[in-house]
Amino acid sequence: MLFKDRRFAGQLLAKELAIYANRSDVIVLGLPRGGVPVAFEVAKALNAPLDVLVVRKLGVPDEQELAMGAIAAGGVRILNKHIINVANISDEVIARVAVQEERELERREKLYRGDRPLKDLRGRTVILVDDGLATGATMWAAAVAVRKQQPAAIVIAVPVAAPETCQQLNPEVDQIACVSTPSPFYSVGLWYEKFPQTTDEEVRELLTKAANNGQPLFAG
Secondary structure: OOEOOHHHHHHHHHHOOHHHOOOOOEEEEEOOOOHHHHHHHHHHHHOOOEEEOOEEEEEEOOEEEEEEEEEEOOOEEEEOHHHHHHOOOOHHHHHHHHHHHHHHHHHHHHHHHOOOOOOOOOOOEEEEEOOOEOOOHHHHHHHHHHHOOOOOEEEEEEEEEOHHHHHHHHHHOOEEEEEEOOOOOOOOHHHEOOOOOOOHHHHHHHHHHHHHOOOOOOOO
16 A cells, blocks of 8 residues: 555544544654654544654664664663664664764754643553654654653554564554554555655644644643
8 A cells, every 4th residue: 555645644544543533631742753744634633732752763873774773752762682783783883873863852852842841641642653663663762751651541653564563562552553564564665655854844834733723732
């Protein structure tokens, strides 16, 4: 199944999440940058507030698309021990990459929400949205970060995912909603007709548009 673009994929994904519509406890968190256009459509369809949860992949040096781990807001860091061992990556290299990505995470946090912190998620049903799951490292980090806030439930929602990644993440959350789980998977972008890089400006515009459409940014 090919998705026209991220916005169309979000509209299809929202249909998988219809049971969460019009519920006061639900919040949709998009993973920047590519997950935000998808999350915008999900939040609009569910009549739920939209916000972002900033995460960063820790890419293997010289092979940036391969994740050896990920970091998320709140000091969360998870590592893929299998990839680290296979690629023979040292602790020093991991630390160096982590420092670089922490700087970028902080930059995006400030750019997307300014001084507005992510509010308390305690007792909320949190829907984490991305444009797809390959290794699942960033989504795993996002789930760990949210779990620290003791939500009522965590739902992972993506248009497309590798089947084995869903299996690996399933014990970490309460539900995984996915439109398509093709095998072999290869990459997220392969399943989109249009898959341009989402810009920082687009993320900011969608957050503002959600607020102007009567979907206020989560205010606790």
